[in-house]
Amino acid sequence: MTTTGTSAQRGFPRGRRIAASLLVSTLAGTALVACGAGAKGAQPAEVSGKNVGDATITWGKCPAPAEGQTRDPHLTCGTLKVPLDYKNPGGTKIDVAVSRLSTAQPGKRHGVLLLNPGGPALGGLDMPETMASALPKSVLDRYDLIGFDPRGVEHSTPQSCGLEDPSVSGRFPYPAADGSITKNVVLAKADAKQCANTVGKNLRYYNTANTARDMDRIRQALGEKKISYWGQSYGTYLGAVYRSLFQGRTDRMILEGNVDPTKVWANQVADTWGRGTADRFPDAARVAAAQAGTLKLGANVAQVTRTYLALADRLDRTPAAIPGTSVPLDGALLRNMTYALLLHNDTLPVLVKFWKAADDLTHGNATAADTAVLKEVFTDTPTSPGIPADNQATMFMALTCGDAEWPHDVDGYAARTTADRERWPLTAGMPANIWACAYWDKPAEATVKVAWGGPRNTMILQNRRDNATPWESGVGLHKSLGGGSAFVGVDNGGHYVYGEGSACADRATVGFLTTGHLPDKDVYCTDVTQE
Numbered sequence: 001m002t003t004t005g006t007s008a009q010r011g012f013p014r015g016r017r018i019a020a021s022l023l024v025s026t027l028a029g030t031a032l033v034a035c036g037a038g039a040k041g042a043q044p045a046e047v048s049g050k051n052v053g054d055a056t057i058t059w060g061k062c063p064a065p066a067e068g069q070t071r072d073p074h075l076t077c078g079t080l081k082v083p084l085d086y087k088n089p090g091g092t093k094i095d096v097a098v099s100r101l102s103t104a105q106p107g108k109r110h111g112v113l114l115l116n117p118g119g120p121a122l123g124g125l126d127m128p129e130t131m132a133s134a135l136p137k138s139v140l141d142r143y144d145l146i147g148f149d150p151r152g153v154e155h156s157t158p159q160s161c162g163l164e165d166p167s168v169s170g171r172f173p174y175p176a177a178d179g180s181i182t183k184n185v186v187l188a189k190a191d192a193k194q195c196a197n198t199v200g201k202n203l204r205y206y207n208t209a210n211t212a213r214d215m216d217r218i219r220q221a222l223g224e225k226k227i228s229y230w231g232q233s234y235g236t237y238l239g240a241v242y243r244s245l246f247q248g249r250t251d252r253m254i255l256e257g258n259v260d261p262t263k264v265w266a267n268q269v270a271d272t273w274g275r276g277t278a279d280r281f282p283d284a285a286r287v288a289a290a291q292a293g294t295l296k297l298g299a300n301v302a303q304v305t306r307t308y309l310a311l312a313d314r315l316d317r318t319p320a321a322i323p324g325t326s327v328p329l330d331g332a333l334l335r336n337m338t339y340a341l342l343l344h345n346d347t348l349p350v351l352v353k354f355w356k357a358a359d360d361l362t363h364g365n366a367t368a369a370d371t372a373v374l375k376e377v378f379t380d381t382p383t384s385p386g387i388p389a390d391n392q393a394t395m396f397m398a399l400t401c402g403d404a405e406w407p408h409d410v411d412g413y414a415a416r417t418t419a420d421r422e423r424w425p426l427t428a429g430m431p432a433n434i435w436a437c438a439y440w441d442k443p444a445e446a447t448v449k450v451a452w453g454g455p456r457n458t459m460i461l462q463n464r465r466d467n468a469t470p471w472e473s474g475v476g477l478h479k480s481l482g483g484g485s486a487f488v489g490v491d492n493g494g495h496y497v498y499g500e501g502s503a504c505a506d507r508a509t510v511g512f513l514t515t516g517h518l519p520d521k522d523v524y525c526t527d528v529t530q531e
Contacts, residue, residue, distance in 0.1 A: 097155035118233025121395035123154035160388035192439035260476030273431035274424025276470035401437035
């Protein structure tokens with residue numbers, strides 16, 4: 001539910017993090033492509049598997065990357081057989097793809113650090129490489145980095161509903177210009193029926209609880225008594241579920257950009273998305289206002305906000321053709337792209353130029369510079385060979401609909417959407433609207449109740465102005481974990497904390513991973529600097 005140029009050079013998976021905005025089919029651009037350097041440390045030569053019960057991984061070559069992307073030759077991959085349904089362990093098996101980058105040094109090794117980039121439904125095979133170039137030697141000396149594609153995602157028995165529109169953003173239910181949700185109801189019902197007819201009942205087992213169980217099978221296959229974990233965005237919920245199901249096997253855990261586990265998933269969307277956008281939007285508006293003479297979007301936050309809302313309304317009523325593409329720019333696409341580019345501080349300059357280009361487009365006076373910005377923003381992201389185009393959209397629905405049951409009352413969605421449009425005009429009622437989950441099969445199991453307390457082994461990293469998972473979500477997760485977590489809040493905008501300009505937060509993170517020591521009390525960092 002994903003930095004400055006220098007942050008990208010340090011190895012943050014910018015393409016992956018942008019993809020966590022759920023717009024992977026439309027977002028990329030040269031300024032947004034992943035840029036991970038190779039990690040140091042020799043990869044063991046052996047390719048034989050470790051066998052602990054049924055958990056076996058044979059290490060070898062990784063799947064081919066997407067066109068134009070490279071992969072660290074030290075990264076090795078393998079597949080693990082796991083039950084489709086853990087209540088029937090002898091039944092159908094599926095594959096989970098796992099990757100390993102051995103960086104730990106003899107005598108300093110603490111264990112493994114399992115990684116998840118969020119999404120929901122983002123693949124994670126390349127995350128060890130990108131995180132290795134972001135982390136200091138003091139951390140890399142202590143951990144082998146482990147990535148994986150969650151069940152149903154990319155190379156882990158990928159699922160597909162055969163959706164005509166394969167984008168995740170196509171699932172976001174923005175109402176019509178007059179506030180009507182009639183078309184949203186039709187699409188939600190059609191998507192649910194398409195998945196039921198194409199994949200069937202088995203899609204119910206591709207949920208977060210089973211993904212957490214898969215993580216424990218990975219732990220077994222690695223021969224580890226415990227695993228450490230770093231989860232981002234949706235990955236924070238996955239980590240909290242793992243910690244609850246396997247508390248005695250959880251070592252050091254970093255959760256960054258957090259989901260409130262008491263609101264999964266209907267309330268997480270409806271209760272937080274509008275507030276998060278309202279909290280974050282002024283950061284971008286100030287960037288636009290500082291260039292009022294050239295962008296002409298307004299001289300202060302209030303003026304820029306009014307310009308943006310008027311632009312979105314015009315595009316709701318009359319979409320504009322984007323030069324060089326067959327995609328119309330409507331209000332939904334404007335808002336989705338805004339959401340994605342708000343995730344990072346370094347993409348705010350791109351965002352305000354995009355607003356200017358869109359505004360010019362609606363007035364019929366787009367310039368060559370406008371066209372260049374639109375081309376940058378709407379460059380397609382290459383997909384991995386053999387992965388269905390709608391894989392992330394399919395698994396996004398499988399997870400958000402399969403982890404918890406949603407309300408089914410259409411009139412209730414209509415009423416909440418109307419109220420949400422008035423309260424949070426920037427998101428136009430979309431978060432409270434009807435999703436395919438309203439017509440989904442009942443989940444295969446009850447929603448996991450996140451365990452309170454337990455070992456004090458979890459660090460929560462949360463920005464004050466996070467449009468994807470707002471401050472209140474991080475606070476909610478901290479409360480849910482009770483004494484088991486420490487909270488590190490940062491006076492910053494965007495969805496990610498580590499490596500985003502706060503030495504205070506970075507020191508706390510590295511200190512915890514290297515020593516196991518959490519801050520004695522909650523920390524609030526105010527030292528953010530932007531490069």
